[in-house]
Amino acid sequence: MLDQLSSHSKRTKKRIEEYLSKVVPGVYGVEKKVLGPKETLEFRQRVAGSKDPWRFLAANMSDGTLRALGILVAMFQLSTNGLPRVPLVAIEEPEVALHPAAAGVLLDSLRDASASTLT
Numbered sequence: 001m002l003d004q005l006s007s008h009s010k011r012t013k014k015r016i017e018e019y020l021s022k023v024v025p026g027v028y029g030v031e032k033k034v035l036g037p038k039e040t041l042e043f044r045q046r047v048a049g050s051k052d053p054w055r056f057l058a059a060n061m062s063d064g065t066l067r068a069l070g071i072l073v074a075m076f077q078l079s080t081n082g083l084p085r086v087p088l089v090a091i092e093e094p095e096v097a098l099h100p101a102a103a104g105v106l107l108d109s110l111r112d113a114s115a116s117t118l119t
Contacts, residue, residue, distance in 0.1 A: 001073050002041070003032045016072045019109045023068045023102040030069060033057065041069075064097035068106060075113035089113075 005013035021028050026045045033042040041058040058066060074089050094110070095103040
């Protein structure tokens with residue numbers, strides 16, 4: 001889905017990355033990364049004192065970061081193959097593995113996504 005967003009809706013992907021950067025300070029980008037026959041995600045994060053951003057593969061990110069990204073992508077997903085966008089996404093315990101301050105950001109993103117959902 002992130003790859004589709006990169007190709008078809010850079011604005012939506014940017015919005016996901018903006019919310020993710022509020023959940024995880026310093027993270028400002030995430031891309032699909034192909035490693036031989038496998039795919040993963042590569043996160044870019046600004047680190048104080050470093051001129052260039054650090055890059056982390058998904059295996060090196062916290063469960064909370066990965067969960068937050070998954071929730072954000074699910075909420076802002078695009079329609080695929082001409083089918084309508086998913087009108088309902090159920091997320092059980094969205095705050096699990098998140099810092100308490102990040103839960104408010106996730107709540108804001110839930111409200112934002114619900115405003116653009118088809119009825």
